[in-house]
Amino acid sequence: MSRRFREIIIKNIFAVFAVLSVLILGLIVIFLFREGLPIFREVSVSKFLFGNFWYPTYDPPEYGIWPLIVGSLLVTLFACLIAVPMGVLSAIYISEIAPASIKEILKSVIELLAGLPSVVLGFFGMVIVAPWLQETFDLPTGLNIVNASVMLAIMAIPTISSISEDALYAVPREYKEASYALGATKFETIVNISVPAALSGISTAVILGMARAIGETMVVLMVAGGAAAIPQSIFDSVRPMPASIAAEMGEAPYRSGHYHALFATGIVLFFITLAFNLVADYISNKFKEEGSGTL
């Protein structure tokens, strides 16, 4: 009896800890709202989201984060243009083509790239890429959309590559063998069999890579240039949402309008990435790859 009792107690204690992650997520929402919602006493939701002017320190202040949202979306989009092909192609190389020894090395490379601190990448972008861009294209500043996108792409590639690789690896061998048996080349098998079979996993990888890029802070803080205006060209500076939060929170007086506005920007950022993650989760569950046994 006492043993059964003990087992039940242990199980329930463990359950409480397991739910903790969900509770923390809830707490994050609660405290973002607690500190962020008061801004909507000063400015309407639509004025906040779609207002074109972010002048939080002016008198009277303007709290329109549309330029910040556009900045975030643009650098994420351009980062994906680089990171998606690079990530998916490298995943194909690693899982389908590379010999075992190179495969191990490349997997370590991807993992180390994922581990590279973002502040170091930002620093690299500032001191190497920015002066180079400025000189090559004769620009007023090298801290711009192009620079930020390239650095963000480097951050997103490991996410996209490793998740795509898992998806490709999970494609049952029988599929490929059937394709070879029909006389298909390795290339035709990859393009017609492996990639389509792994497509849900690859889509998940791309979405999570985008979420990673849009939420990344230090890179955009250091290399995006920081201009809170709608850009006219890809060589213009922008001020993506995370950069704005990180740069200004230190100076915003406690519980001022500016402080609340930055938390509200955090709410927007949080829900954008949450949406990305929920979609990724939905896709990977809905189109779960089934083994050959279920055919």
Added chain:
Amino acid sequence: MTMQSYMRWRYFKQRIFFGVVSLSALVITLTLLGILVYVFIHGFRAVTWDFLTLPPTDSMTKGGIMPAIVGTLYLTVGAISIALPLGVVSAIYLTEYAKQGRLIRMIRVGVNCLAGVPSVVFGLFGLGFFVVFLKFGSSILAGSLTLGILILPTIIGASEEALKSVPQTFREASLALGVSKWNTISRIVMPSALPSILTGAILGVGRAAGETAPIMFTAAAFFTAVLPRSIFDEVMALPYHIYVLATAGANIEQTRPLQFGTALVLVSLVLGIDLIAIVIRSAIRRKKRW
């Protein structure tokens, strides 16, 4: 088109494709190497014994980074001592106890979403909850807690993988001998899974050591003259120090060597930690007997 030229065309396409694909892998590798080599070349001259053991002097334009190294150490140790127990216990529940159902589904979605929360949002949460609401102030405690919940999903994921890789027959053999479930987990499953769990923990440490945004508002100080004396003190931290020197220092151009030196120390620390984990993991895989 003859049969032969058709076949040649198909293999030609294949060669082009293989070329493009291996090129992308090559570019990624060269990017990593390029960054590492560049940071090393520009940084290694700055990294001397004094640089590692002395505090900054002359408004941070000279001297070393010792307080930042110590601060990062404190924050990282704090983060892992919070995340490791919580993460392992969650993973044990998810893999060993829970039955498939609503609750499990909810927890999993929660963990996935937590993993996707941007680091700056963790910073905001840490500020709103630990610093302001719980009145910890900007401190080692608040920073460690924030970093701890940041790496929690990583730890849960790694521990789950580790527990799942322990063969079901181990558990069945133990249960068949009349051993209780808890004893089966603590005496049979955990010892087999422990090396992999620790590998995951090491990776978590590397992640925590390199993060900047979560500690900006919760722990990091621009400059401290003395080392922290309690967990309620602010600390300097390596990643934040790089950011400060590179963007807001007293003389940005003149302190470049210091910036590269700090970057080199941080990169060596973080990637060294990651490399240790990678090596341990491949050793575990090779020695696996089941």
